[in-house]
Amino acid sequence: MMKFIPLVWAALMRKPVRVVLTLLSVMVAFTLFGLMIGLNATFDLMAEKARADRIYTWPRFGGNGVPVAVARQIEAIPGVKAVTALGFIPGYVQDPKNQTFLLMLDQNAGKVFGDWNVSAEMFDAVWKDRTGIVMTKAQAARWNKKVGDTFTMISKAVKRADGKNSWTFKVLAIANDVPQNSNGFIFGNYEYIDKARPLADQGKVSEIDLLADDPSASTDVAQRIDKKFANSATPMQTITEKLARSGNDFGGLDIKKITYGVALAGMFMVLFLTANGIAQSVRERFTEFATLKTIGFSDRAVTAMVVLESALPCILGAALGIGVAGILARQIPKLMPPNFGIPLPMISPMVILWAASAAFVVALLSAALPILRLKQMDIATALSGRG
Amino acid sequence: MLRQIFVVSAINIRSLKQRPWASLVVVVGMACVIGVLLSMLSLTEGMMDAYDKTGDPGRALVVSTGAQGEGNSSIPRDKARLIMDAPGIAKAPDGSPLADAGLNTGIPVYRLSGRQTYNNLRGFGPKGVMLRPEFHIVSGRMFRPGTRELIVGVLAKTQFKGMNVGDKVILPDGEWPIVGSYTTGDLLDGQLVGNTETVMKALRKPAYNSVLVRLTAPSAYSTFKGALTTNPALSVDPYLQTEWYKKIGANTFAFFKVIAYGIGIILAIGALFGCLNTMYAAVAARAREIATLRAIGYGAFPVALSVILEAVVLSVTGALIGAGIAWALYDGADGSFGTNVFKYAVSPSLFGLAMVWAVAVALLGGLLPSIRAARRPVVEALRAT
Numbered sequence: 001m002m003k004f005i006p007l008v009w010a011a012l013m014r015k016p017v018r019v020v021l022t023l024l025s026v027m028v029a030f031t032l033f034g035l036m037i038g039l040n041a042t043f044d045l046m047a048e049k050a051r052a053d054r055i056y057t058w059p060r061f062g063g064n065g066v067p068v069a070v071a072r073q074i075e076a077i078p079g080v081k082a083v084t085a086l087g088f089i090p091g092y093v094q095d096p097k098n099q100t101f102l103l104m105l106d107q108n109a110g111k112v113f114g115d116w117n118v119s120a121e122m123f124d125a126v127w128k129d130r131t132g133i134v135m136t137k138a139q140a141a142r143w144n145k146k147v148g149d150t151f152t153m154i155s156k157a158v159k160r161a162d163g164k165n166s167w168t169f170k171v172l173a174i175a176n177d178v179p180q181n182s183n184g185f186i187f188g189n190y191e192y193i194d195k196a197r198p199l200a201d202q203g204k205v206s207e208i209d210l211l212a213d214d215p216s217a218s219t220d221v222a223q224r225i226d227k228k229f230a231n232s233a234t235p236m237q238t239i240t241e242k243l244a245r246s247g248n249d250f251g252g253l254d255i256k257k258i259t260y261g262v263a264l265a266g267m268f269m270v271l272f273l274t275a276n277g278i279a280q281s282v283r284e285r286f287t288e289f290a291t292l293k294t295i296g297f298s299d300r301a302v303t304a305m306v307v308l309e310s311a312l313p314c315i316l317g318a319a320l321g322i323g324v325a326g327i328l329a330r331q332i333p334k335l336m337p338p339n340f341g342i343p344l345p346m347i348s349p350m351v352i353l354w355a356a357s358a359a360f361v362v363a364l365l366s367a368a369l370p371i372l373r374l375k376q377m378d379i380a381t382a383l384s385g386r387g
Numbered sequence: 388m389l390r391q392i393f394v395v396s397a398i399n400i401r402s403l404k405q406r407p408w409a410s411l412v413v414v415v416g417m418a419c420v421i422g423v424l425l426s427m428l429s430l431t432e433g434m435m436d437a438y439d440k441t442g443d444p445g446r447a448l449v450v451s452t453g454a455q456g457e458g459n460s461s462i463p464r465d466k467a468r469l470i471m472d473a474p475g476i477a478k479a480p481d482g483s484p485l486a487d488a489g490l491n492t493g494i495p496v497y498r499l500s501g502r503q504t505y506n507n508l509r510g511f512g513p514k515g516v517m518l519r520p521e522f523h524i525v526s527g528r529m530f531r532p533g534t535r536e537l538i539v540g541v542l543a544k545t546q547f548k549g550m551n552v553g554d555k556v557i558l559p560d561g562e563w564p565i566v567g568s569y570t571t572g573d574l575l576d577g578q579l580v581g582n583t584e585t586v587m588k589a590l591r592k593p594a595y596n597s598v599l600v601r602l603t604a605p606s607a608y609s610t611f612k613g614a615l616t617t618n619p620a621l622s623v624d625p626y627l628q629t630e631w632y633k634k635i636g637a638n639t640f641a642f643f644k645v646i647a648y649g650i651g652i653i654l655a656i657g658a659l660f661g662c663l664n665t666m667y668a669a670v671a672a673r674a675r676e677i678a679t680l681r682a683i684g685y686g687a688f689p690v691a692l693s694v695i696l697e698a699v700v701l702s703v704t705g706a707l708i709g710a711g712i713a714w715a716l717y718d719g720a721d722g723s724f725g726t727n728v729f730k731y732a733v734s735p736s737l738f739g740l741a742m743v744w745a746v747a748v749a750l751l752g753g754l755l756p757s758i759r760a761a762r763r764p765v766v767e768a769l770r771a772t
Contacts, residue, residue, distance in 0.1 A: 017664075017667055018664055018668070021661070021663050021664040021667075022660075022664060024660045025657045025658075025660035028653060028654075028656045028657035028660065029654075029657045031653055032650060032653045032654060032657070035650075035653075060559075061493075061495075061558070061590050062458065062492050064461075090455065090459070099455070155453070156453020156454075157453050157454065157455070165453075233591065237495050237503075239503060243503075247500070247502065249500075249502060251724045251725045252498055252502070252504065252546070252723050252724055252725065261423075261426075262423055262427075262650055265419045265422060265654070266419065266654060266657065268415070268419055269416045269419040269420070269654065269661070270661075272411060272412050272415040272416065273412050273416065273660075273664065275408075276408045276409055276411070276412050276665075277664070279408065280408075280409070280668070335645050335649065336642060336645060337637075337638045337641040337642050340638050340639070340641070340642040342642075342646075
């Protein structure tokens, strides 16, 4: 195979403009391919990494939150290991356009969310300094904050006992982001924030999250919670993390279907381009191939040359395209409207494997017809230039 | 000059069938670009259309200060009465203000796929229907106030389980039968409606979510707004209903547009390289013919223009095919995102967009080859094989 490379290279270089344009087109199609299959890969990873023992529960019919006492009742349910209650304060920084939110976490948050990129020290920090918050890098970048800075958020939705609507905190630490939440998050001390609210609003949380003792029993535990509160003042809606993250679903949209469809359209586009390019190249050199056959090149050798000529731009274009996709993926959060994150595409080994396979399939399909023509060629006619 | 352009372009277009595969590269490329772009945008277009139709410039919606949605707005009963007394509100035949305190809450439902999600349950008070002339019962009957009954929008069943007349919806105090279905031609077509007070009792909600009023005229809005915002007893934000639906949809639409245009632009760049490739090949293939034309006195400009026109014809053909496929697949298809239920739309304006893209790609892809065609020395080209 190696000995053909100079021949194939010479063939490609005969029409450098065509080869370069084909390469660029293939590269662009694989950039899109990488982003699409990469996005799907992130959803796959989220489903795979979903903790089998984690369960979320929140008030079934919305309303003004759930009493934190419910968290204590859930702790008493058999099979429950750890329970944490979360509050949620929506607000904005300076201008209502700059929407963000603050999570209020209790002391058990670290037990239930040990897999966030937040160290135990960071969780503890907001317990030692009650006016403190921790933000992830994405949020720190958005608000241009570093450790020690003051962060002020306006919230009109959550009332304060003192009648003000601004909440001021000190940034205690900056945590790494988690790939499934490219927007990042900010959290503070639940008790401190709760006490700042009017008495009537105190003691209420938005959501209660928990771990089951036995991961295989988490579905049962979820059902037990729903059943226990079905006829209470706050019926609960409970779901296991595994179920919540399954099915590559985004607000009811099937991510798998969309990403595969778009990637396929891109491949279809380059298939026509590469097939046409290789067919043209073989047509132009039909007499030369006849000569090669005359001097003893086997059908197999000629086939190999055509495949190689077709595959080189495909493989190279695919490699470059996937590289560009990796770079572009990191720019996505900058393009998104605030508070509307989508998990970032990731270039996993599986994505590279898919891209390589797609590149080979495109190369082989493109080469198929020219190869057939070369096989059936009548050498004498072709040599005379009448092929 | 015009005659020259016409003649050269006609020869050019007629010669296309001698290069069918190369030409097909541009057609297929553009069909893929536009097919994908319009399929993606059909979601945004359909959702925006539903939002737009839900807003009526003759109505104003009042929510609590800072609320980002009706769901997290709360209007206590006494404030609702104050709002309804504000100036600028039209009168019902009985002389009372044409205003209704409403409810909008999420209730858990299952998608047809089996996934847990939420649908909007709205409460209509005594003026709920009078305020909405777009509302019509389609089958069954209206709910009776004070009775645990709901009615459902005609599109809800395209997305969620248990949304047919005769089905039952579970609320905290038990099962509520769906006794009728309605249409409004907007977002409400995906939702459920019950009597405000009856549903509030079941959900133990102490306050309304919003107040909807019919203005005496759209111009009365400033009077209405002024009365509400200057009243210290109220802390509410009034919106023209059209403005409200623009505001709450803005982020979602921006998000989907970034994605659709991002994907479309990447694909279009790929198609552009394909177009350049094809047009260079076309110019090379016609080198002798072009040189002959130039030799017998045709200008450089008509020759260059003919190349660009060829690119435009191919690109627009591809775009029409792509737009046609997107239209056949998605126009009018049932869709939803989050709690929004709507119909996908490949509107005439999206076809227009497709044409603009097609011409832009053709101009960019045809320009350099056309310059080469026009610049090539005649003698050299005539000798070319």
